[in-house]
Amino acid sequence: MLKKRIFVIHTGGTISMQEDKQSGAVKPTDKNPLVSFDHLFDEVATIVSAEPFHLPSPHITPKEMLELKNLIEQTLQKKPFDGVVITHGTDTLEETAYFLDLTLTTDVPVVVTGAMRSSNEIGADGLYNLISSVRVAACSEAKGKGVMVVLNDEIHSADNVTKTHTSNISTFQSPQYGPIGIITKRKVLFHHEPAIRRKIPVAAVDKRVALIKAYAGMDSYLLSALKELHYDGVVIEALGQGNLPPAAVSAVKELINEKIPVVLVSRCFNGIVQDIYGYEGGGKQLKELGVIFSNGLNGQKARLKLLIALGSEQASINLEALFES
Numbered sequence: 001m002l003k004k005r006i007f008v009i010h011t012g013g014t015i016s017m018q019e020d021k022q023s024g025a026v027k028p029t030d031k032n033p034l035v036s037f038d039h040l041f042d043e044v045a046t047i048v049s050a051e052p053f054h055l056p057s058p059h060i061t062p063k064e065m066l067e068l069k070n071l072i073e074q075t076l077q078k079k080p081f082d083g084v085v086i087t088h089g090t091d092t093l094e095e096t097a098y099f100l101d102l103t104l105t106t107d108v109p110v111v112v113t114g115a116m117r118s119s120n121e122i123g124a125d126g127l128y129n130l131i132s133s134v135r136v137a138a139c140s141e142a143k144g145k146g147v148m149v150v151l152n153d154e155i156h157s158a159d160n161v162t163k164t165h166t167s168n169i170s171t172f173q174s175p176q177y178g179p180i181g182i183i184t185k186r187k188v189l190f191h192h193e194p195a196i197r198r199k200i201p202v203a204a205v206d207k208r209v210a211l212i213k214a215y216a217g218m219d220s221y222l223l224s225a226l227k228e229l230h231y232d233g234v235v236i237e238a239l240g241q242g243n244l245p246p247a248a249v250s251a252v253k254e255l256i257n258e259k260i261p262v263v264l265v266s267r268c269f270n271g272i273v274q275d276i277y278g279y280e281g282g283g284k285q286l287k288e289l290g291v292i293f294s295n296g297l298n299g300q301k302a303r304l305k306l307l308i309a310l311g312s313e314q315a316s317i318n319l320e321a322l323f324e325s
């Protein structure tokens with residue numbers, strides 16, 4: 001049987017780090033320890049690897065995400081690959097995965113993976129996750145499923161998955177709908193179809209989009225300041241089904257009057273925001289003011305979606321329709 005060709009992109013993160021046994025600090029190494037294991041994939045696939053940058057994931061910005069998107073597209077144009085795997089730090093992994101899901105149009109499987117324990121720690125999960133990811137990327141059923149996140153024997157869709165635990169290796173979960181598949185010793189098994197959402201043609205990622213969490217007793221000051229600070233948009237993680245404390249509403253009005261889009265998500269990690277409540281600050285009032293309601297995304301992903309939409313080469317994107325889909 002012809003071996004599958006997989007393009008592996010290493011970007012850094014704990015999966016590529018080592019623990020310093022003296023200080024206990026986990027940090028990047030000069031040479032990525034994962035690369036020395038390429039031969040382990042011989043039975044599964046032919047690997048071609050690249051390392052465009054080597055960053056802990058809190059150092060990753062939308063610029064690196066765009067760089068990855070361009071690298072994948074240019075590579076796939078030049079050479080046929082059956083799948084792409086990206087190794088990445090877990091802290092912002094869901095953001096890079098979602099960015100790629102929104103902007104890549106290829107139906108070649110793209111899998112993002114990482115690790116919770118660095119490469120020389122007992123129970124290191126990186127190599128195992130990398131092998132699982134290569135198996136998923138090489139599997140023909142993975143085609144056309146968008147960008148996936150593979151860790152700990154589970155396959156998640158990029159729009160649903162989130163990091164839920166600071167240290168546990170089962171940290172990646174899809175609270176709304178669960179994983180879309182599992183990986184066993186012998187099989188890669190998909191049991192759900194991910195909802196394939198709209199793609200946005202990204203041009204630039206230099207707009208300023210803030211993410212602010214609502215809380216009991218929230219006032220207007222921080223939201224109001226966004227105007228003077230030249231922000232182009234804001235995502236608010238609202239309360240429950242999409243409500244805000246009344247003292248925050250005047251700032252929402254000011255922002256909308258200034259044509260700065262205000263997108264609402266919930267700080268609950270399940271469900272969607274809706275215009276249900278008719279009290280001051282309730283969803284009904286916010287909707288009437290022109291707040292854009294998002295369809296189940298978490299704050300960090302809605303922020304990326306707004307950032308991409310505001311910097312898109314597509315002339316006029318209807319943000320309301322975009323966030324509904």
Ligand SMILES: NC(=O)C[C@H](N)C(=O)O
Pocket residue numbers: 012013014015055056057058088089090091092114115116117
């Ligand atoms: N497990 C990890 O990869 C966490 C690390 N701080 C990172 O995101 O780079």
